[in-house]
Amino acid sequence: MCDSLKFTDRSEAGKIEDTTLFAPKYDANGLIVAVAIDYKTKEPLMLAYMNEESLKMTLEKKEAVYYSRSRQELWHKGATSGHVQKIKEIRTDCDQDALILSVEQLGAGACHTGRESCFYRSVEVEDGKAVTKLAGDVAQTFDPEAVYGMK
Amino acid sequence: MCDSLKFTDRSEAGKIEDTTLFAPKYDANGLIVAVAIDYKTKEPLMLAYMNEESLKMTLEKKEAVYYSRSRQELWHKGATSGHVQKIKEIRTDCDQDALILSVEQLGAGACHTGRESCFYRSVEVEDGKAVTKLAGDVAQTFDPEAVYGMK
Numbered sequence: 001m002c003d004s005l006k007f008t009d010r011s012e013a014g015k016i017e018d019t020t021l022f023a024p025k026y027d028a029n030g031l032i033v034a035v036a037i038d039y040k041t042k043e044p045l046m047l048a049y050m051n052e053e054s055l056k057m058t059l060e061k062k063e064a065v066y067y068s069r070s071r072q073e074l075w076h077k078g079a080t081s082g083h084v085q086k087i088k089e090i091r092t093d094c095d096q097d098a099l100i101l102s103v104e105q106l107g108a109g110a111c112h113t114g115r116e117s118c119f120y121r122s123v124e125v126e127d128g129k130a131v132t133k134l135a136g137d138v139a140q141t142f143d144p145e146a147v148y149g150m151k
Numbered sequence: 152m153c154d155s156l157k158f159t160d161r162s163e164a165g166k167i168e169d170t171t172l173f174a175p176k177y178d179a180n181g182l183i184v185a186v187a188i189d190y191k192t193k194e195p196l197m198l199a200y201m202n203e204e205s206l207k208m209t210l211e212k213k214e215a216v217y218y219s220r221s222r223q224e225l226w227h228k229g230a231t232s233g234h235v236q237k238i239k240e241i242r243t244d245c246d247q248d249a250l251i252l253s254v255e256q257l258g259a260g261a262c263h264t265g266r267e268s269c270f271y272r273s274v275e276v277e278d279g280k281a282v283t284k285l286a287g288d289v290a291q292t293f294d295p296e297a298v299y300g301m302k
């Protein structure tokens with residue numbers, strides 16, 4: 001579906017901080033990092049990766065499509081859970097090697113643990129040891145077993 | 152300085168989504184991705200990487216210390232520009248392979264281009280081609296040449 005959408009090759013983009021061309025930089029595995037945030041509250045929801053195909057699908061469908069590194073396949077977020085992320089805006093950074101997706105998160109949440117956001121724990125130091133603590137502002141909004149068939 | 156701070160080995164952390172232990176997962180290069188956001192507005196400021204040493208320094212100094220992939224060295228943000236990022240909170244995600252830093256950005260901005268945030272361009276599709284556009288809400292707040300000695 002995405003053969004028609006064109007990106008610019010990095011070598012032809014000019015000064016990457018100033019160009020109006022989109023010439024994303026992929027890592028050694030052909031991936032670019034993408035952070036989904038809530039388009040209203042700006043709360044970070046999740047961080048994942050895209051390859052060129054999934055990024056083009058995201059731009060065309062206006063729904064977040066990632067590339068699953070563990071499953072090594074395209075991952076249309078919400079295809080299983082119904083928790084689709086509607087794209088409101090995509091931003092890239094100065095060197096075009098990272099993306100911020102402002103999304104409307106459909107369904108109960110972004111995280112496979114049943115929470116609104118994957119970032120539900122803070123990192124703190126106690127007695128010389130780093131520990132995590134549940135942040136009070138991220139709700140458990142659904143039963144992951146019911147949605148994903150897993151605990 | 153950071154020999155005293157202990158992280159937990161992944162193999163000893165138990166179920167990583169539920170543990171109260173901090174057992175960060177690094178990529179093949181020994182790095183973990185970190186997104187700095189404004190602690191008040193939640194506006195994304197920049198995305199960079201940390202190795203274990205810089206992450207421990209960040210937790211101990213309560214200032215963001217990254218690892219520069221291009222320079223292959225520790226990068227205490229603000230050491231050159233004065234634009235230090237004071238850590239208000241660090242969050243990790245369900246599988247502990249990503250970090251969100253809520254920071255107080257000192258000085259005029261986070262981006263080496265002289266802007267408050269590195270995410271100053273949106274990505275849009277025009278006539279089958281992806282282009283970038285300056286987002287109206289990210290101000291040019293300082294002269295990068297004056298601060299970094301570069302354009």
